[in-house]
Amino acid sequence: MGALASAALLFPLLSSGPAATAEEPPDPRALQRAFAAAAERYGVPERVLLAVSYLQSRWDGHGGAPSVSGGYGPMHLTDLRSALAGAQHHADADEDARGDESRPVRVAAEPAGLPEPAELPARLRTLERAAALSGLSPDELRTSAAANIQGGAALLAAAQRESGRPPSADPADWFGAVARFSGADDTATATTYANDVFDVLRTGERRTTDSGQTVELAPAPEVTPDPAQAAALGLRTADRGPSECPPTVACEWIPAPYEEFGDGDYGNHDKADRPVSQKIEYIVVHDTEATWDVTLRLVQDPAYVSWQYSLRSSDGHIAQHLPLKDVGWHAGNWYVNAKSVGLEHEGFLTAPDSWYTEAMYRTSARLVRYLAARYDIPLDRQHVLGHDNVPGTTAATIRGMHTDPGPYWDWAHYFRLLGRPFTPSAGPDAGVVTIRPQYAAHQPVYTGCAKAGEACAPHGSGAVRLHTAPSDAAPLVKDVGLRPGGQDSTTGVNDTGARASTGQQYAVAERRGDWTAIWYLGQKAWFRNPVERPTAVNARGLLLTPRAGLAEVPVYGRAYPEAAAYPAGVPVQSVSPLPYKLLAGQRYVVGDRTPGEYYFAPTFDTTGHRVVRGQEEYYEIQFGHRVAFVKAADVRVFAG
The missing domain is CATH 1.10.530 (Lysozyme)
Structure with a gap:
């Protein structure tokens, strides 16, 4: 009483x-x-x-x-x-989690039902x-x-x-x-x-x-x-097995299966020898769209897909499923899969108030710091990607790419925990900006969390919305990959067509009062950026633009080698441009320069697996909400 x-x-x-x-x-x-x-x-x-x-x-x-x-x-x-709650995000849409055209499409089947409450x-x-x-x-x-x-x-x-x-x-x-x-x-x-x-x-x-x-x-x-x-509490001792985690986190070994089904199919990952065979360059942040128990059941299903680590919300517990040398099927882009580590966080993208705990953010950050140090991965947003930043491999796959962890993941807080906060590094006339709204106070309206067209619950967000002109009334910029018919982007929570996220860097195209324009998907895109409540900070960085004499250059979703690089017995993979153009006069922030690479691993027997490297080199760029690649021979790089 x-x-x-x-x-x-x-x-x-x-x-x-x-x-x-x-x-x-x-x-x-x-x-x-x-x-x-x-x-x-x-x-x-x-x-x-x-x-x-x-x-x-x-x-x-x-x-x-x-x-x-x-x-x-x-x-x-x-x-x-x-x-x-909810459906499992690896089972929705049409994304092939492997993202490799040399093999049959692997779209995961619907998993078994959720446990009863009493369980x-x-x-x-x-x-x-x-x-x-x-x-x-x-x-x-x-x-x-x-x-x-x-x-x-x-x-x-x-x-x-x-x-x-x-x-x-x-x-x-x-x-x-x-x-x-x-x-x-x-x-x-x-x-x-x-x-x-x-x-x-x-x-x-x-x-x-x-x-x-x-x-x-x-x-x-x-x-x-x-x-x-x-x-002294008498709790169980978790099996760390061969897990690869820093000593500052609790890690458990729950292996994903590597099994043959027959008819040449197998699951649910590929054996490799990274970083000897290929450098690990990316860490991809996902949310599970499933509870912890369901997540573990899925990753242990040989007919499902795979990732390296799962992180539990309630206490930050980590389970590792694959050796880091092996390749998981998680990002929907084989080039990224072959060069990345996938982290699945217990969470739900379209439930904005289904918030992530501080315990999970902290253990995730410690794990990412460990991986970055081990593989010399820069702690920036061109190497620490959301699944929603991974590009489609071809024009046909863009619309099936996933959108987690979405606009409610707090990238600013995450990078503070990583020891790399997003701070200004240039003056007011800088040629580059880093997106950084104040997460809690920045609450753009999203729709479609519970029902199509219906407004989501107000919530802090780390993403800004991009318009065709410096006005809230102006239409949102178009994404011709998502909407080949030329329709405008929307406020949908899963629509990444007119969205820039915290930590992403873009070249400044123009400044006008409270508005800043950036180069984005081949067009000028405006976002509100008032001095009294800025949504971006000024920065320095390397930029690129089409080399002299080129009116436009193609943009790619993967950095594959030229045809002459493939040895006998390895099918040539197409170097297919995406339906975007980088136009003369436009500028984009540069990431890594890398030779074209392709990991050929279409069979359960690893004897014939090969890493193909070409002479053609590419630059990674921040092109839209997702990263992309351009051929180094097509562009000129300069300081911005």
């Missing part, structure tokens, strides 16, 4: 119900006081409660909407009813337990930030009791409870989660939440918990 009364006192301050008035402005410190009240009631050190909540949600409430694993509110209390693990049902411990109703725990924090504190206090340790005012005594709170079922993941919480606690944090609340956790560098507390 006391818990109900305490939550009721805070509820009017933090719920999304009452609108603020000029006479009664919202109290920006109410959330901070809610943490203090919950900590006092349940005997949990306030620092611990704040640090746990930060790792769960960065103290955001997300308007009462659930995360990708069904977690609600600042404490990410999980409710099984929202954990069951879900306890980590997806913490809201139920919080309700029982606190006396608060499930609805309160979902909709009231103050109640949600009370529920989280109750769970932490129970975890401390279950760990066999008495209540304590010393945060260091709560390492085991925090590890148990994670919901992880293995010691390594629980320990990694608790280490992250205590890293936040030691370094401190301060931010303004999505509801305008200011929350602060003062640094406490002197706190030194004993990780052995997690080891």
Whole structure:
């Protein structure tokens, strides 16, 4: 009864119900006081409660909407009813995940159904337990930030009791409870989660939440918990096997199958010898469009497709499925597949409020830093790609390419965690801009999340929309690859035809007042970029343009060798231009220069596999929302 009364006192301050008035402005410190009240009631050190909540949600409430694993509110209390969701993105559209014309098209079949709610693990049902411990109703725990924090504190206090340790005012005594709170079922993941919480606690944090609340956790560098507390919880030991992960994450080996079916077909990846055979140049970020358990079931299906790593939302746990030397079928472009590592994050593109947890962002960033250092991959947006940045291989495949992780993935925060924040590197007259809207405040309208043409829930976005003129009323720019008939692009959440994403760099075509134009898909594209609230920062970089005497040059979705480079027994792969043109006078930001390469691997028997390299060289460019390639002989490169 006391818990109900305490939550009721805070509820009017933090719920999304009452609108603020000029006479009664919202109290920006109410959330901070809610943490203090919950900590006092349940005997949990306030620092611990704040640090746990930060790792769960960065103290955001997300308007009462659930995360990708069904977690609600600042404490990410999980409710099984929202954990069951959606279709699997590798099974939709017509994308061949291999993207190699030398083999039959591999479009994955629909997977088996989702598990029943009762089959879900306890980590997806913490809201139920919080309700029982606190006396608060499930609805309160979902909709009231103050109640949600009370529920989280109750769970932490129970975890401390279950760990066999008495209540304590010393945060260091709560390492085991925090590890148990994670919901992880293995010691390594629980320990990694608790280490992250205590890293936040030691370094401190301060931010303004999505509801305008200011929350602060003062640094406490002197706190030194004993990780052995997690080891005493009696959790399972995950099989690391031959997994390739940094020591700062919890990694488990769950291998994808390499099996023959008959009739020359096999799955679900290719054997290789990277980086000896080919350099690994890209990291591709995906979202799973499936829950964790379904994701693992799919990647272990030999008739399905494959990727190197999966990352769990609730605690950041990582599963590796392929040796990094082997090639996964994940990007829909064989050239990119052969030279990339694929990371699948538990999530749903078209559910904007199905947010990604801080725990998953952090472990993903540590994994990417490890891969970048191991393979000398630059940490920029021409090498760390979203699946939605991978180009179609030919004109016919453009419309089938996937669009995850979509406009709601927070690239700015991700790159801060990578240690490469997007900052200005040039003055106001720079010839290059890096897209960087303020994620939380930047909320363009998207449509089609739940129903075609229907507006999606308002949410922060890292993408800007591109118009044909410096006006919000001007039509969006066209993408002739997506719409050969010449129709305008749309505001659809899966329509990448008029979208530039955080971290992507483009050559400036013109500046006019609050608007900036860039060269994009062979045309001038305008986005709103006011001085008082900029959506891009100025930068320097190498640019290219058609060499003298050429009115236009073709653009490609892969950098394949010239016909003369193919040895006997290896079919020549077509070098097919995409339906775009790079026109004289236009400029695009340059990425790598690379010789044409093709990995010939059409059979289960690896004896005949070959890497073909040509003399023809290509430049990668940021051409539209997706990257593209042009022949080096066709262009001139200069500093921008």
